[in-house]
Amino acid sequence: MPFHKTETVSAVLTALDDIPDLCDDLERLRDHVASIRLHHANLKAAVLASLNAHHEGEDDPFWYVRDELANQGDAPPPLRYPRPYTDAPTRGEGR
Template sequence: MTHSHPYPRPDLQGAATRNTTAVHLLTAFAKSAPALDDMWQHVFAALDDTSALIIEIDQLRTALAATRYQRANLIAAIRATLAARRDGERDPLYYIRDELKAQTHTRGGGR
């Protein structure tokens, strides 16, 4: 089953490159219009935020991917448990316990 993202993923490297280009262009403009120094400071402060935001987005993407992986594994364990119950296995909850143990162990430092 293929899942598509509801929102397109922004190109973070492209955004960083465009931000750097904007800084270079605005630096040239700022030198030619020193009377607007206060305004330039606000613009450059806003552009400086881009790097921190890119790092934050990257970290959030990584965390989201890990959460999605854990969720998929839990769903698989639930399905295995339901099938085991239906098949009359002695301990159908084993699959859920095993996955929960694996996820707890992974968060603690390794699987």
């Protein structure tokens, strides 16, 4: 069954009506991807800072990672053992 001119025009107008909603979705997704990229870049920087801190012998090299996780709302649970973890169980002990 061939399309009639009015059906084609109606289909085109319906598609055109969807464009503003699609543009809004695209903008929202673009903003979301930008936010994810920023979080990833900040986590990567924190990991690199922690690796450098460990290499330089800092007492708490993972502070950078914990701080960034807290900034992103993903703070780890409180530490169970005081630093420098002298009373923490070793491998094979009490787990």
